[in-house]
Amino acid sequence: MFEEIYSAVQKITFAPFNNLSVKRDDLIDPYISGNKWRKLKYILAKAEEEKKTHLVTFGGAYSNHLVATAAAASRSGLTATAFVRGEEVQNEMLLLCSLFGMQLIFTDRESYRDKQKLFQQHFADDEKSYFIDEGGASPEATIGCAEIIRELTETYDHIFCAAGTGTTAAGLLKGIQQHQLNTKLHIIPVLKGGSFIEDEIVQHTPLSDHLNLHLDYHFGGYAKITPELISFIKNFTSKTGLLLDPVYTAKMFYAIFDLQKQGIIGKDEKILAIHTGGLMGLFGMRDKF
Template identity: 85%
Template sequence: MFEEIYSPVQKIALHPFNNLFVKRDDLIDPYISGNKWRKLKYILAKAKAGHKTHLVTFGGAYSNHLVATAAAASRSGIKSTAFVRGEEVKNEMLLLCSLFGMRLIFTDRESYRNKHSLFEQHFANDDRAYFVDEGGASHEATLGCAEVIAELTETYDHIFCAAGTGTTAAGLLKGIRQQGLNTKLHVIPVLKGGSFIKDEIAKYTPLSDQLKLHQDYHFGGYAKTTPELIGFIKNFTAQTGLLSDPVYTAKMFYAIVDLQTQGVIDKDEKVLAIHTGGLMGLFGMKDKF
């Protein structure tokens, strides 16, 4: 299921940029979208190699990762289960998970903190069950994300990505090193206090001065937003025809515009934004619009 990929690079018109491009990973698949596709590619391969037929993972009630895992498991003919953080709810995302056959186990936030313990409590006797961390964070995920760089046919002065766990950023930095590029990688943590992202990246690949971490674009924290960000999304979409979600990609695009205003990047430099998908995250914030 992971043999074909459609992820073009498109130039977008956004004042005052002359060379702003987007790697459209959001077009890879409607449900296994963006970096979720790339993260799950080698996770699923490893699970199959180990004769595992049951993916067990973790996420919040509006998690794109849960939908992606459910869809990937269904298409691969294997089972999936998710521990969902918080009280039992119903929403569009969890409906999709259920339709793809995923079993949902709602878990209080205290228990959720120890994911390996949850896995052992429920699946210690199931030798076909395979642990998939929240967001797909793993060495295998970085291998898939590194392939973004290998697919590029041109070089860029700057590459931008949003970050939740740092796994995608680690893969991109690994790819930049593998290709011997001088490109600067700008990472936009979407959580408050995002300095830990650098430590997470270091777990998978050596750090370098090509990595630039910008911690001031979280807009209050993970899944938090402000009227300013919502206004930006509306204007950005109207100007470019490109959708972004309030949790990840909108914060990245806002950062690109703001950093150009500050003079950190020049309007004539070649800039590539990695659109990591996640557009269904809009459903979780529809009341903000």
């Protein structure tokens, strides 16, 4: 199911942004979109190589990763189970997971912390089950994300990407290093204290001067938003027609806007923003708009 695919690069004309293009990975697939497609591509290849037929993964109630894994499993003739963090709820995301055939196991937050233990408790005797970490974090995922750089037909002074775990960031940095580019990679952690992402990246590829972490655009932490960010999203989308999710991509675009306003990014420098999809996360924020 993971055939070769190249997402379009779209030039954005929207003041005050200058020389801004967007790699539209959000258009890859409606359910396995963006970096979720990139991450799962080689994870599923490894599962198939090991003759696994049951995918087991983890996420919150509004996890795009859970929807992507459920869709990928059903299209590949596999079964899937997800440990869902927190109390039992019903929402649009989990409905999609169920429709794709995924079994949902709601798990208290303390037990959820030890994912390997949960896997062992439920599936230790099942040789066909394959462990996929939260968000798809894995060496295989970084290989898929590195392919973003290979697909580019132009060079850029700066590439921007939002980050939660650092897996996509590691793949992008690896791709820049492999292709010996001079491009600066700007990572926007969406959690407070996002400096830990460097530790995650170094597990997959060496750090270099290409990497820049910007730690001040989390807007309060993971899945936290402010009236300022909401206003930015509404204005950006109404003027460009490009949807942003409040958890990741909106914070990335705001960071680009702010860094250009400060003069840290020059107005004539070419910028590429990676749209990592995840737009169904908007459902979890509908009361904020």
